Amino acid sequence: MPTTVQVNLGDRSYPIHIGMDIPLAKSVLDRQGNRALVVTDANVEQLHGEALRRKLKDSGLDCVKAVVPAGENSKSLETAQRLYQQAALNGIERSHVVVALGGGMIGDLAGYVAATYQRGIRLLQIPTTLLAMVDSSVGGKTGVNLEQGKNLVGAFHQPVEVDVDLRLLQTLPQREYVSGLAEVIKYGIIWDAEFFALLEQHADAILTRDPALLERIVARCCEIKAEVVAMDEREIGPRAILNFGHTLGHAMEKIDGYGRWLHGEAVSIGMRFSACLSARVKGLPNSDADRIVNLLERVGLPVVFGNERELAWDSVWKVMQTDKKTFRRRPRFVLVEKLGAALTGCDVPDELLAESWHVCCK
């Protein structure tokens, strides 16, 4: 039996269905106007495009196929414009739906198209990576990149349903799968110490992608994300805890060029850095900081750069100061007092940042 997690946002509430071979688009099909622009990338198209569109068609959804090149470069206004035109040429109307079939890039791009085409039409998320399943497909953040930075243009636009078909994980390359585990571990660190302990206990089975365990883990991550988003949909306050490890992680991605580090890999090093800061300024017991580093390493995530990926502190510091989430031009950090208890908006003295960088990350 699939698991269903509800995101409670009043009239914008929606279900997340999680399981193996789950029915698709249930909420979409309850209503009139069963036509969809199904947006995917060339990689997902090759592996799953045909089969999933057939499944959507069998449930009564008339599908217009829209395939964009794989990779972060497609998350642009130019690609969005091509999708608007494709939607218009194929008679996609306000009562219809955009289906985001892919990882985080596709969810953000197709979500932004759904948020803006004809002033907003319905969005169905079918995430195909672990990272998208536990994070980006839930919560309504959509957007595209500009030359000047990531996600600088976007909108909050909640999906009407998220369908997490865990079978899609079986074809995910190991490096991508492990990268997604960084966000899974993040939920344990910021919100649920028991969940963190469960991840420690089952680290080996997680790496074998055990289906029953995956359903339990993905469902717990979605429950936590749903709870946080229901508290603070537009990230005025507490939703920022989801950015644990991301201040440094985003800076690394920006300096090194997107693609060199997978998002979860950069966040993993960022979480190690934040654990180190938390132990220094928020009293996180050293034993808990060690547990964080050990779990990241056990699942195969990087916690230091290594010599071949040397990064200079000065350049990291400069980029962190231009992050969209700075306050009075100073980077802010999410830190933890203990496992499961996070604090947002933490300012850390410059010398401590530099020292922690040199001690923990190199």
Ligand code: GLY
């Ligand atoms: N990925 C962070 C958020 O959805 O707020």
